[in-house]
Amino acid sequence: MxxxxxxxxxxxxxxxxxxxxxxxxxxxxxxxxxxxxxxxxxxxxxxxxxxxxxxxxxxxxxxxxxxxxxxxADSEDDLVFAFQKFDWRKTFTIPTNELSEALTNLGKPLNARELQTLLDVCEKDGQAHYQLFVRALFGEEKK
CATH class of the missing domain: 1.10.238.10 (EF-hand)
Structure with missing residues (x-):
């Protein structure tokens, strides 16, 4: 600190x-x-x-x-900010195929199991609701 x-x-x-x-x-x-x-x-x-x-x-x-x-809180905000880079429509969702492509090919790629774990938490109707994932990861409602 x-x-x-x-x-x-x-x-x-x-x-x-x-x-x-x-x-x-x-x-x-x-x-x-x-x-x-x-x-x-x-x-x-x-x-x-x-x-x-x-x-x-x-x-x-x-x-x-x-x-x-x-x-x-800072870590949570940083993660939301990172997801927002892929949310060009500003809907708090990212098409699952776009998110999968990005997370398996950019930076430190996720393996298939890691990707599926993320999608199990936040995917609905072909869209990844990234705030659901962030809330689940941090275990509380965002302020």
Missing amino acids: DSEKLQEYKAAFNLFSGGQDRLDAAQLKTIIQKFGVKEANAEAMIKEGDTKNAGYLDVTDFITMMSKKMAK
Whole structure:
């Protein structure tokens, strides 16, 4: 994590903690939502971040939780962006034959099994719905 992001997380923690060494669930939810995370996802993040089951997070727990979540969000956005390069109609779908051609011939090609696994998740009516694949891969709804 870069130092700018670290400082941003520390500043958010300090602002909402009022000088205390921890944040409770309500305070955490407010902060997390300020970073663009949906309420339901914020609640799940808090449960995941509260590894001690204490009902609060200290600054280290908070920074760890936020850096994991935001790195995951960046990776998710990068994957959607890559798929969008093939979605010239801007329909959030790519014809299955075009996607298959690209994924077996460009960059690090997928083998037949890998391609079929992807299509099993996202193919409907000859179209690859790439957001379905991204959601399945990352295990949550996009914010």
